[in-house]
Amino acid sequence: MSSALSSSPTRNEFEQQPLIKLDSNENPFGPSPRALEAIENAVGMSNLYPDDDCRPLRLKLAAHHGLPPEQVLVTAGSTAMLALLCQTLLGPGLNAVTSERSFIVYSMAVHATGAQLIEAPMRDDTCDLGAILNAIDANTRIVFLANPNNPTGTMVTAEAVEWFIAQVPAHLVVVLDEAYYEFASHFAMLRRVNYSNSLDYVARGASVVVLRTFSKAHGLAGLRVGYGLGPSELLGYCSRMRNTYSVPSVAQAAAIEALEDTGYTAQVAESNALQARFLAGQLEAMGYRVAPTSANFLYCDTGEDAAGFAGRLREEGVAVRPLGAWGAPSCIRVTIGTREQNEIFARALRRVGVAHDRRGPAAMRFGG
Numbered sequence: 001m002s003s004a005l006s007s008s009p010t011r012n013e014f015e016q017q018p019l020i021k022l023d024s025n026e027n028p029f030g031p032s033p034r035a036l037e038a039i040e041n042a043v044g045m046s047n048l049y050p051d052d053d054c055r056p057l058r059l060k061l062a063a064h065h066g067l068p069p070e071q072v073l074v075t076a077g078s079t080a081m082l083a084l085l086c087q088t089l090l091g092p093g094l095n096a097v098t099s100e101r102s103f104i105v106y107s108m109a110v111h112a113t114g115a116q117l118i119e120a121p122m123r124d125d126t127c128d129l130g131a132i133l134n135a136i137d138a139n140t141r142i143v144f145l146a147n148p149n150n151p152t153g154t155m156v157t158a159e160a161v162e163w164f165i166a167q168v169p170a171h172l173v174v175v176l177d178e179a180y181y182e183f184a185s186h187f188a189m190l191r192r193v194n195y196s197n198s199l200d201y202v203a204r205g206a207s208v209v210v211l212r213t214f215s216k217a218h219g220l221a222g223l224r225v226g227y228g229l230g231p232s233e234l235l236g237y238c239s240r241m242r243n244t245y246s247v248p249s250v251a252q253a254a255a256i257e258a259l260e261d262t263g264y265t266a267q268v269a270e271s272n273a274l275q276a277r278f279l280a281g282q283l284e285a286m287g288y289r290v291a292p293t294s295a296n297f298l299y300c301d302t303g304e305d306a307a308g309f310a311g312r313l314r315e316e317g318v319a320v321r322p323l324g325a326w327g328a329p330s331c332i333r334v335t336i337g338t339r340e341q342n343e344i345f346a347r348a349l350r351r352v353g354v355a356h357d358r359r360g361p362a363a364m365r366f367g368g
């Protein structure tokens with residue numbers, strides 16, 4: 001994986017204090033207690049290969065989403081599903097279309113097949129569905145839509161997606177990447193907007209693949225388990241390309257319990273929404289503008305070189321993601337942490353932000 005994705009070490013080199021890791025959109029609360037118990041119970045069986053078909057988890061997901069099991073494919077994180085879709089549908093001379101400043105793995109997975117990735121311009125830090133449609137050409141086979149988008153955190157409504165799906169030529173596959181589904185649903189409920197009808201498209205056999213993951217609200221990023229929901233024939237082709245035994249048994253066991261522990265994910269999403277307000281408030285109080293998030297991170301324009309800014313924060317013991325590799329050299333992405341982590345971030349920000357304040361209001365404009 002590229003350096004843009006690599007995780008930070010967990011200690012800061014300067015003071016040997018634990019580094020507050022707000023750079024990879026992980027769940028700061030860890031796995032749910034039920035998932036942890038399942039991990040403890042399963043780990044003793046690690047001498048055995050896992051169920052290659054992930055059958056118990058797959059059946060559970062099918063029932064959970066009201067779909068037949070053939071429309072569910074479990075993979076080693078949803079990024080593995082992305083790679084399988086690209087290997088199945090793309091090759092040299094073909095292309096996929098997505099938004100600029102979107103999930104960096106789209107570009108890696110597409111380029112690995114020899115195909116091209118076309119990135120449509122955004123509007124107001126939000127995926128512009130009209131621009132994505134305009135970018136589709138005769139060689140396009142996949143459209144990726146991260147909703148909410150990473151790294152900007154913004155979402156498009158269910159109505160906008162409905163319109164979009166109706167316009168996309170039927171022979172293309174639309175990938176609706178809903179890695180932050182639980183957070184986005186909660187924000188949408190608070191804001192009284194409609195977030196997603198994606199399962200309706202899958203249920204009616206549309207050429208749509210919905211991606212979900214256990215890495216975010218469920219707190220299982222280190223175990224690598226995600227899944228795709230889509231047309232059974234396409235998932236069948238993808239399944240044949242999967243690496244054998246790619247999803248560990250501990251991960252499968254943990255995911256089954258995590259899915260059941262809806263109380264836990266609800267608490268995680270609720271805390272996230274509260275803390276989003278706190279964190280955005282801290283940044284805005286210092287003159288930074290923040291894009292409205294529907295995910296578990298904030299996109300913020302520092303008004304200066306973000307790599308330097310992130311480096312100074314790191315010296316204060318907080319890791320955030322500078323977004324130069326996404327074509328946003330003055331922006332950072334900050335994961336929404338626990339209240340305690342966010343307070344440490346806010347204190348670090350006040351120390352680091354002194355230089356920023358001195359540069360005056362002109363430098364503080366969003367997008368500057």
Ligand SMILES: Cc1ncc(COP(=O)(O)O)c(C=O)c1O
Nearest residue numbers: 077078079103150179213215226
């Ligand atoms: C939009 C998007 N999709 C997918 C993923 C990856 O998820 P996984 O850990 O399931 O591979 C991420 C993780 O950051 C993401 O931001």
